[in-house]
Amino acid sequence: MITTIVVGSLLVLGTALMALAGIGVYRMPDLFTRMHASTKGASLGVAVLLLAAVLSFQDLSVGTKAALTTAFIFLTAPVAAHMLGRAAYAKNVPLWEKSIMDEGRGKIAPLPEDKTDQPS
Amino acid sequence: MDTASLMTVFCWIASGFLALGMCAAFIRLLLGPSLPDRVVALDLLAAMAIGALVIVAVQTSQPILLDVALAIAIITFLGTVALAMSLERGVFK
Numbered sequence A: 001m002i003t004t005i006v007v008g009s010l011l012v013l014g015t016a017l018m019a020l021a022g023i024g025v026y027r028m029p030d031l032f033t034r035m036h037a038s039t040k041g042a043s044l045g046v047a048v049l050l051l052a053a054v055l056s057f058q059d060l061s062v063g064t065k066a067a068l069t070t071a072f073i074f075l076t077a078p079v080a081a082h083m084l085g086r087a088a089y090a091k092n093v094p095l096w097e098k099s100i101m102d103e104g105r106g107k108i109a110p111l112p113e114d115k116t117d118q119p120s
Numbered sequence B: 001m002d003t004a005s006l007m008t009v010f011c012w013i014a015s016g017f018l019a020l021g022m023c024a025a026f027i028r029l030l031l032g033p034s035l036p037d038r039v040v041a042l043d044l045l046a047a048m049a050i051g052a053l054v055i056v057a058v059q060t061s062q063p064i065l066l067d068v069a070l071a072i073a074i075i076t077f078l079g080t081v082a083l084a085m086s087l088e089r090g091v092f093k
Helices: A002-027 A031-057 A060-090 B003-031 B035-060 B065-088
Strands: none
């Protein structure tokens, strides 16, 4: 009974984190804030859901697979987000108009008067 | 309320949250003004597919579905990295 309540609460918590990530991706104003919402919320939500699966099955093979999946997601989600964000920034995907700092302009991304690379 | 029906209630609530997030991410996939927006939405949808698989695995006591979740995680990472690299090299104009 206690196990069921703990597993169910972890399931609801993990899916609530993923729903927050989805709402953030829908509501945020530009690409980089959307990635900020999506990457952290999705990886933490998957980790909490796999913890619920481990507590539900209580089996060594399930625990190993869940630990492997969690480690893989926590290692690869930042790498994928960094590559995608760097490529998008270098291709001049527009920032939010209320952004107050743009430090990579001229280093990674072209300067504003260089209009040769438009975002696709 | 016995244990099985309590678990069913928890799984329905979790599926509702997941459906809400999937709808929001899918709207961003349809709207997304640029290609990287759509890639971010697809990445999030794949993570939610992993979450849905874990919920089904817990509900039906089928631990084999966690292997599918691991495979989806690997394929999604490869797809996102491939799209980012081809975007940086200017394949999509």
